[in-house]
Amino acid sequence: MTDHPLDRLWATIETRRGTDPEASWTARMLARGPEKCAEKFGEEAIEAIIEAVRGDRSRLVAEGADVLYHFLLMLAARGVSLDDVLAELARREGTSGITEKAARQGT
Numbered sequence: 001m002t003d004h005p006l007d008r009l010w011a012t013i014e015t016r017r018g019t020d021p022e023a024s025w026t027a028r029m030l031a032r033g034p035e036k037c038a039e040k041f042g043e044e045a046i047e048a049i050i051e052a053v054r055g056d057r058s059r060l061v062a063e064g065a066d067v068l069y070h071f072l073l074m075l076a077a078r079g080v081s082l083d084d085v086l087a088e089l090a091r092r093e094g095t096s097g098i099t100e101k102a103a104r105q106g107t
């Protein structure tokens with residue numbers, strides 16, 4: 001674990017698991033289940049897309065933060081860790097995105 005804000009946010013999300021849903025948005029969303037977390041992530045992603053298309057920089061920064069938070073929430077709800085995703089990114093380092101796409105498609 002590093003002192004990166006994403007690591008700290010992940011640690012906070014994990015501490016909220018099973019706590020009072022009235023006191024924590026994270027606890028409330030986790031209690032609502034992975035489908036609801038995925039739906040919320042989708043909504044936040046669309047809001048970020050809208051701001052990217054509009055070109056509103058500060059709104060995109062704010063929506064981007066919402067996207068990252070709700071992405072971590074969606075992972076946590078499915079028992080996938082941030083480290084799992086970071087390990088996959090690390091595995092791809094140094095490979096060509098085009099080669100990677102072909103490998104995934106089996107071509």
Ligand SMILES: N=c1c2ncn([C@@H]3O[C@H](COP(=O)(O)OP(=O)(O)OP(=O)(O)O)[C@@H](O)[C@H]3O)c2ncn1[C@@H]1O[C@H](COP(=O)(O)O)[C@@H](O)[C@H]1O
Binds near residue numbers: 009023024026069
């Ligand atoms: N980064 C966030 C974060 N980003 C967004 N949100 C919440 O996500 C919710 C959804 O945002 P919306 O704008 O969609 O608001 P909404 O209430 O769903 O309204 P609708 O538009 O859906 O009707 C809001 O309640 C925001 O406060 C967050 N809630 C928590 N965190 C982090 O998680 C930590 C723990 O929070 P709690 O679990 O609430 O203690 C916080 O200290 C933050 O670091």
